Amino acid sequence: MRDVCVIGLGLIGGSVLRAASAVGRTVWGATSSEGDAAAARADGYDVMEVPQALRRAGDQDALVVLAVPLPAIEPVLREVAESAPSAALTDVTSVKGPVLDSVRRFVPSARFVGGHPMAGTAESGWRAGNAALFGGSAWVACVEEDTDLGIWAEVAQLALDLGAHVVPIPADSHDETVARISHLPHLLAAVLAAVGAQGGPLAMSLAAGSYTDGTRVAGTRPELVRAMTEGNRHALLPVLDEALGRLGAMRGSLASTGGLAVTINAGNEGAQALAATRDVHRAGVRVNLAAPNAREGLCALGERGGRVTSLAGDTAIGEVN
């Protein structure tokens, strides 16, 4: 098992460091946050300066996990280019296309596989993390046309070791999908909370389940929501346009015919699609990573809603509806 070097020791990075250590990996970390560094050291972890951590990763050919916020990715990549330019490299940020572009630009010789664990809480910082954070959740490990599947399997194995299931898809597919099922929900919740609050104390007094559910994530820290939505601008714009189109058509229909059946029925079908995904029995799928069409096989599994749940030699074993 390759050693693991984690850059950034907040909620996600700190949880990766703990969980990788807990399964017996040799791990070390670095962070520009003195508070997180001190807290991680106090918990017994090996924490050093970023250049030192990266040089050690280069020397020992460790897997480097970038767990810094999106705006810090490029400065850190410059340090990777300096200290470990051919590192096995992954990340955990919430957009994948822009990070892939930055890696290609700043560290073209890195053996990079983009990653995104779909886990988190509203908390942040080392103290908010825990080794069990990823249990049962999805972890996207990106597959591009030029991805080294040996490194992909190592990133996937790390995610599996941490208790996650691995979703193999290209970066652009990831970004479009999270725009739909994560960024749009946050923005609609913000719109609803703003329109609701315009109703004053009476509105807050009468608000019940539909409102509290629909506005819950509007309570997330604004800087976190801004980082993920603004960072995914390219993929988010067409999804916002879809939502605007549906809302505008609904408004027009209510004003003209008074009917809302099209919108409401489409929403109900969408709710049933989600419920069906969770109900259906999942069948096993195997992808041979040594086969010439392995990348297509992995991506087809991901696009069908499947997940890799284990690796055995050159075989990725997955489940799909």
Place this chain on the structure above:
Amino acid sequence: MRDVCVIGLGLIGGSVLRAASAVGRTVWGATSSEGDAAAARADGYDVMEVPQALRRAGDQDALVVLAVPLPAIEPVLREVAESAPSAALTDVTSVKGPVLDSVRRFVPSARFVGGHPMAGTAESGWRAGNAALFGGSAWVACVEEDTDLGIWAEVAQLALDLGAHVVPIPADSHDETVARISHLPHLLAAVLAAVGAQGGPLAMSLAAGSYTDGTRVAGTRPELVRAMTEGNRHALLPVLDEALGRLGAMRGSLASTGGLAVTINAGNEGAQALAATRDVHRAGVRVNLAAPNAREGLCALGERGGRVTSLAGDTAIGEVN
């Protein structure tokens, strides 16, 4: 205590009948649904034909509770005009302005107070109801310029007997508020579920808390959502325009400057406004129903987010933040 005649024995009407009986009222009911009638009779309740129930209400000066779906309100009001034209009358439908207009048109001599218990489940029919359905929930009892406060107090007392808190506001204020905090959430959930489902199985696979919370009420039966939203068209259109305006401005901002701070911060403030309402200690307020400005006092209490929690003689005792 006035006797209670409930027309319509579905989830809400059936729960009113059970709860009013449980607190010692003399109750009887009627419904056009043979299934609900048979089930209510099997549970030991006094169920008859609608005209017979209304004639008995007229003879005994009972309080008539209309608990039929909105499209059935006008036909039932014609029967009220026939059999109990000066009845003490309330209803439990989810829009209040259109029902008030219909009552003024079809039964102008009725002593009417519009009502809306803010309680319910996704279920429907007699068997879905229970006497505890209203415990702790808000029950709007409308106060108009010409409302007979004696009848208002009787409707409020029934709601209090059933475990609810009473929110005194005019019908138009109710309709605008529920457009914001109930109907808009249902429509945004439908839009989100439809846009999300366009992402196919991958989107359903990656969907996590923000999506499942944001789409939960999209699973409500479409005919229920249509009845409440389409029935509140007049008040809903300007609220939809507010949401469209905010969403469109956000789209423009993301496309031009790339920033979403205005939207996200407004949403976060809205979420805090809701949380603050639930945290703040509530102080007691008393309204003398015999005073000349009683209607203004009641409505001011409701508009401030307050609730009437008991009645003592001519005094309504309430709480407000």
